[in-house]
Amino acid sequence: MQLKRSFLALLAMTGLVANCAAADQTKTLDFTVTATIPAPSGFTVTPEGNWHNTPLAMTFDPETGKLKPTVAKKVTVKGTEQITAKLASAAELVHNTASKNKIPISIQIGGKTLSASASQEIANKSDAxxxxxxxxxxxxxSNDAYxxxxxxxxxxxxxxFETTLP
Structure with missing residues (x-):
């Protein structure tokens, strides 16, 4: 009797294994999970609508032979102290196949031109x-894009973006 039960259990398990192995197609869903936990100072930098994840297109005007400025969405900065900003490195457009061809670009935040060498105050303590x-x-x-x-x-x-702890 014990042998009969063991044989039936083996048959049932074989059927389950066969069912699992019979899948003709599988699909995998990959996704990214992110979380932001602000520093104790409440210092946050929030791009409106996550525009920073999509390339900003500078339009070339064939009539003038110049690139047009591009205005991105807003960035909201918040903290308990003044907030400054600077570039991580010089900003320039680089030709995708001939890297020696470059077009310097300017990045302004709140009307202040950023550089890689010095920070600019973009929000005082009250505004932050x-x-x-x-x-x-x-x-x-420059206007030499042509x-x-x-x-x-x-x-x-x-x-x-930088701030000091209170």
Whole structure:
């Protein structure tokens, strides 16, 4: 009797294994999970609508031969002390296939031009405490875009936001 039960259990398990192995197709769903936990100072930098995850397109005007400035969505900065910003490195568009061809670009936040060498105050203590919305503007630093080699150009711009702890 024990042998009969063991044999029936083995048959049932074989059927389950066969069912699992019979899948003709599988699909995998990958996704990214993020979380932001603000510092004790409440220091946050929030791009409106996550525009920073989508490339900003600078439009070339064939009539003038110039790149047009691009206004990104707003960035909201908040903290308990003043907030400053600077570039992680010089901002320039680099030709996608001929990296020697570059177009310098300017990054402005709240009307202040950022550089990699010095921080600019973008929110004083009072504004930072309330939360301040600021526009980010990207523009060519010169009007010589028409001299640039034809093709696609890309820039990765890093902005460093800083504040002090209270």
């Amino acid at each position: 405490g309330k939360g301040k919305e600021i526009n980010v503007v990207v523009s060519p630093t 001299l640039a080699a034809p093709g696609d150009y890309t820039a990765v711009v890093g902005i460093i």
